Amino acid sequence: MCWRSVLCGGVFVIAGKRGQKDDWDIYSFHINSTVTSRYATTVITSRVANRMNESKEIEFHVRIPKNAFISKFRMFIDGQVYDGVVKAKEQAQQQYTEAVSRGESAGLVSSVGRTLEEFKTSVTVAAHKKVTFELTYEELMKRTHGKYELQIHARPMQPVSDFKVDVHIHEEAGISFINVKGDLSTKALANAWVYFYPTVNQQKMCDSCSDQGMNGDLVIVYDVNRDNGLGHIKKSDGYFVHHFAPSDLPRVPKNVVFVIDQSGSMRGRKILQTRTALFHILNDLAEDDYFGLITFDGNIFHWKRELVQANSKNLESAKNFASNIQARGSTDINQALLQGARMLNDHRREGSASILILLTDGDPTSGVTNLENIQSNVRQAIAGKFPLYCLGFGFDVNFNFLEKMSLQNNGVARRIYEDSDADLQLKGFYEEVATPLLTDVTMIYVGGTNLTQTNFSQYYNGSEIVVAGEITDNNIETFTPQVVGISVRMDSQYSSRVWAYLTVKQLLDKELQLSGPEKEKVKKEALELSLKYSFVTPLTSMVVTKPPGENTDVLHKPKEGKTPQRWQPPVDQSFSRQYLAPSIHLSGSPIGEYHKHKKTEINEMLHNLYF
Ligand SMILES: *[C@@H]1O[C@H](CO)[C@@H](O)[C@H](O)[C@H]1NC(C)=O
Ligand SMILES: *[C@@H]1O[C@H](CO)[C@@H](O)[C@H](O)[C@H]1NC(C)=O
Ligand SMILES: *[C@@H]1O[C@H](CO)[C@@H](O)[C@H](O)[C@H]1NC(C)=O
Ligand SMILES: *[C@@H]1O[C@H](CO)[C@@H](O)[C@H](O)[C@H]1NC(C)=O
Numbered sequence: 132m133c134w135r136s137v138l139c140g141g142v143f144v145i146a147g148k149r150g151q152k153d154d155w156d157i158y159s160f161h162i163n164s165t166v167t168s169r170y171a172t173t174v175i176t177s178r179v180a181n182r183m184n185e186s187k188e189i190e191f192h193v194r195i196p197k198n199a200f201i202s203k204f205r206m207f208i209d210g211q212v213y214d215g216v217v218k219a220k221e222q223a224q225q226q227y228t229e230a231v232s233r234g235e236s237a238g239l240v241s242s243v244g245r246t247l248e249e250f251k252t253s254v255t256v257a258a259h260k261k262v263t264f265e266l267t268y269e270e271l272m273k274r275t276h277g278k279y280e281l282q283i284h285a286r287p288m289q290p291v292s293d294f295k296v297d298v299h300i301h302e303e304a305g306i307s308f309i310n311v312k313g314d315l316s317t318k319a320l321a322n323a324w325v326y327f328y329p330t331v332n333q334q335k336m337c338d339s340c341s342d343q344g345m346n347g348d349l350v351i352v353y354d355v356n357r358d359n360g361l362g363h364i365k366k367s368d369g370y371f372v373h374h375f376a377p378s379d380l381p382r383v384p385k386n387v388v389f390v391i392d393q394s395g396s397m398r399g400r401k402i403l404q405t406r407t408a409l410f411h412i413l414n415d416l417a418e419d420d421y422f423g424l425i426t427f428d429g430n431i432f433h434w435k436r437e438l439v440q441a442n443s444k445n446l447e448s449a450k451n452f453a454s455n456i457q458a459r460g461s462t463d464i465n466q467a468l469l470q471g472a473r474m475l476n477d478h479r480r481e482g483s484a485s486i487l488i489l490l491t492d493g494d495p496t497s498g499v500t501n502l503e504n505i506q507s508n509v510r511q512a513i514a515g516k517f518p519l520y521c522l523g524f525g526f527d528v529n530f531n532f533l534e535k536m537s538l539q540n541n542g543v544a545r546r547i548y549e550d551s552d553a554d555l556q557l558k559g560f561y562e563e564v565a566t567p568l569l570t571d572v573t574m575i576y577v578g579g580t581n582l583t584q585t586n587f588s589q590y591y592n593g594s595e596i597v598v599a600g601e602i603t604d605n606n607i608e609t610f611t612p613q614v615v616g617i618s619v620r621m622d623s624q625y626s627s628r629v630w631a632y633l634t635v636k637q638l639l640d641k642e643l644q645l646s647g648p649e650k651e652k653v654k655k656e657a658l659e660l661s662l663k664y665s666f667v668t669p670l671t672s673m674v675v676t677k678p679p680g681e682n683t684d685v686l687h688k689p690k691e692g693k694t695p696q697r698w699q700p701p702v703d704q705s706f707s708r709q710y711l712a713p714s715i716h717l718s719g720s721p722i723g724e725y726h727k728h729k730k731t732e733i734n735e736m737l738h739n740l741y742f
Contacts, residue, residue: 155189155256156180159293162283166300168365168372169272169279169355170629173199177264177287181256189256191264194247194284200632200666201250201686203267204673209260215673215686217665219658223672223685245548247284252675252684269666271632274354274376274595275563283349285327290334290344296327302355304363309353325351369605370627371579376595380568383484386438387416388423390471391456392491392524395428398458401492401524401549408557409453415565416441421483423474424449427467428460429497438478463498464491465505468519472512484567484589485517487540490547490557491533492524502532510539518542518588522560525549531643539644541588566592574598578606583633599630631664639669 159178164171173195181187195201204215218226256262272279285296300306300323309323327349334345362375389412391405409424416422420441424434434452439445468489475485499505513519519540521533524547534544547556569590576582582600590596638657642650654670661668667688675684 154183155187156182157287157289157291160287160291160295161293162285162296164281164283164296164298166272166281166298166302168302168363168629169274169374170632171199171270171272171281173268173270173283175264175266178261179256179264180261181258184258186255186257188253189262190251190253191266192249192251192288193266194249194286195266195268196270196282197246197248198273199248199268199270200635200661200668200688201266201268201673202665202667203265204250204252204675204686205265206254206675206677207263207265208254208256208678211678213254213676213678215675217662217667217671217673219662220670220672220687223674226674226683226685246282248689250686252686254677255681269628269632271597271629275593276559277378277593278352278354281351283351284347285349286346287344290331292331294329294331294334294345296325296349298325298349298351299323300325300351300353302353303365305356307354307356309351311349311351323353325349366602366607368627369602370599370630371576371602372597372599372629373574373576374595374597375574375590377568378592382417382592383482383567383570384417384419384421384480385565385567386421386423386475386478386480386483386485388425388438388471388474388487390467390487390489391424391426392462392464392467392489392493393426393428393432393456393458393460394462394493394496395459396462396493396527397524401553402456402458404554405490405524405557406453406456407554408561410450411554411558412561413441413446413449413453415562416446418442421478421480422449423471424452425467425471425474426456427463428458429463430460431463431466431470433470436474438474461497462491462493462495464489464495465499465508468505468509469512472509475517476512484570486564486567486589487513487517487519487542488522488561488564489519489533490522490524491528493527494529494532502529506532506536506539509536513540515541515588520545520560520564522547522557524553535643538640563594564589564591568592572596576600578603581630581634583630584637597629597633599633601630628664631660631666635660635664635666635668 157177157179159176161176162173163176164173166172175193177191177193179189179191181189191206202217206213250266252264254262272281281298281300283296283298287294300309306323311325329345331344357376357378362373362377364371364373389409391409393402397405413422418441421438422441422445423438426432426434434449468487471487471489475487478485494500495502495505499508509519517540519537520542521537521544523530523533523544526549530544530546537544545560547553547560550556567589570588572587572590574582574585574587574596576585576598579600580603583598585598587596635657638653638660642653642657645653657668658670660666661671667673667686669688669690671688673686675686677683
């Protein structure tokens with residue numbers, strides 16, 4: 132089971148001395164994930180018995196995806212239920228501080244890995260008593276590279292006699308393919324049930340698992356069927372969710388400028404990986420793309436001062452330039468980005484999509500170094516005309532700065548983890564934006580209100596635009612996107628929770644860009660929604676209630692900060708993932724009938740909306 136034994140060795144650093152077999156016993160561990168139209172609700176239920184004749188502190192310790200919001204946590208002890216309560220962060224903090232001042236050593240929880248966060252709490256259980264922990268988290272899966280990926284991390288920390296992972300996927304449009312680390316695939320089925328019930332012996336099969344039992348990821352990759360129209364609109368309970376991901380549009384030629392940090396800190400493996408990634412990326416450019424290459428330290432180096440066409444002669448010359456990138460000197464991010472923006476601004480082309488990509492591993496140290504001044508300069512130079520993507524290499528970057536700057540310019544920031552696969556991470560990111568299909572996308576909903584983001588500067592093949600909102604007065608008659616067949620067989624909470632999830636995520640992005648009273652207003656909105664829907668977000672915390680006299684735990688959502696709070700071996704990285712091999716069961720009838728709507732009408736609408 133441990134097919135990368137090199138990496139499995141370093142995995143069990145956290146177990147400590149607790150959880151021995153003669154101590155307490157996890158006799159049942161269930162993970163139950165239900166995915167309805169890409170919205171995943173996962174419940175982890177762990178049942179533990181204290182086999183000792185004295186009371187024991189029993190720990191619950193799991194990992195969940197970074198993108199998820201915890202929405203519920205409860206403990207059942209001796210017929211009593213203890214429900215975690217989501218509160219505004221300050222309020223929770225106060226409760227926590229009070230606990231500390233009473234001499235209770237309340238411990239903060241959570242830490243950050245590459246894709247996972249840690250949830251940890253403990254409770255004292257009397258001799259020969261049992262406790263059940265139940266954690267619920269929710270996540271809207273994001274489509275990248277043409278697929279959705281559901282990651283479930285299974286690591287109960289000891290072999291468990293009743294160990295079950297169940298994943299139920301319901302996609303009304305039909306699943307176009309599903310892949311569970313194997314080669315299973317199918318067409319046009321609405322439901323999939325993936326299950327994994329290993330015996331205790333199977334849980335010990337991994338070389339290094341031994342007494343610690345299972346440790347691995349169940350990774351389910353799938354996509355859904357799509358027609359060529361406006362996509363799917365699901366309505367329920369006065370809310371709607373619109374998934375829009377056409378793939379048969381022609382690609383829009385792009386103009387892309389890579390701005391690459393070659394300051395001294397990039398020396399060694401980072402610069403090698405950057406070169407490798409650049410080679411691949413240059414190879415992938417299409418002949419009608421235009422591109423530019425800038426490297427910078429304290430100075431700016433243009434490969435060419437203007438954008439040039441990606442023909443074979445230019446590509447050869449660019450590769451030659453890339454292979455000679457040397458790391459030295461300081462970091463002038465401001466000047467480098469302004470030059471990149473200038474190149475794109477000088478090269479306006481009808482019907483093309485411009486993209487600016489910055490790769491850096493450190494803070495600005497020369498030229499303009501005041502972060503706000505840089506942000507304002509860059510914003511002015513770009514003026515909303517194209518997106519800026521910032522790739523922060525390693526943990527010496529001020530990621531907040533990069534994130535804010537990207538968001539201010541319609542892009543996103545991404546962390547590149549300093550590891551042997553960094554070149555693949557860079558290439559992977561580039562591939563996400565490599566094929567623009569639409570630019571300046573505006574989604575319009577007559578009869579819809581409280582909409583999540585409706586303007587998108589570019590839409591890339593393999594991704595997806597998701598908009599949710601309320602239907603005005605719950606009046607389906609006046610809600611016009613007259614599209615696709617909608618099934619009413621769905622969880623009535625679905626749409627409103629997706630709406631809340633998206634709204635909170637987007638308000639948090641907005642909050643990051645604002646300052647002063649506007650920031651406070653947006654923050655307040657995000658806080659209210661987080662509280663209403665009981666999401667543990669960066670603005671809220673969950674106070675874990677426990678039996679009287681016990682420490683209070685306060686759970687925070689960790690931030691993608693400058694340095695990880697507690698850096699751990701890269702157990703959750705894609706290249707080191709240890710996959711679990713479950714069984715899969717597909718059901719449901721082919722859904723050929725689902726999208727039989729007037730195709731021309733839809734195409735017309737699409738045309739009117741987007742061109
Ligand atoms: C999993 O969750 C779904 C939805 O809440 C529920 O219907 C189902 O019974 C659960 N399955 C198990 C095995 O607990
Ligand atoms: C617990 O059991 C051990 C032996 O199994 C015994 O020595 C000890 O006295 C017991 N303690 C209590 C509190 O009953
Ligand atoms: C977009 O992706 C789909 C599926 O991966 C592919 O069939 C199609 O050719 C791509 N479109 C373009 C313009 O590359
Ligand atoms: C939704 O919009 C209506 C008006 O269109 C407004 O009265 C209401 O407060 C909004 N709800 C939320 C949660 O923002």
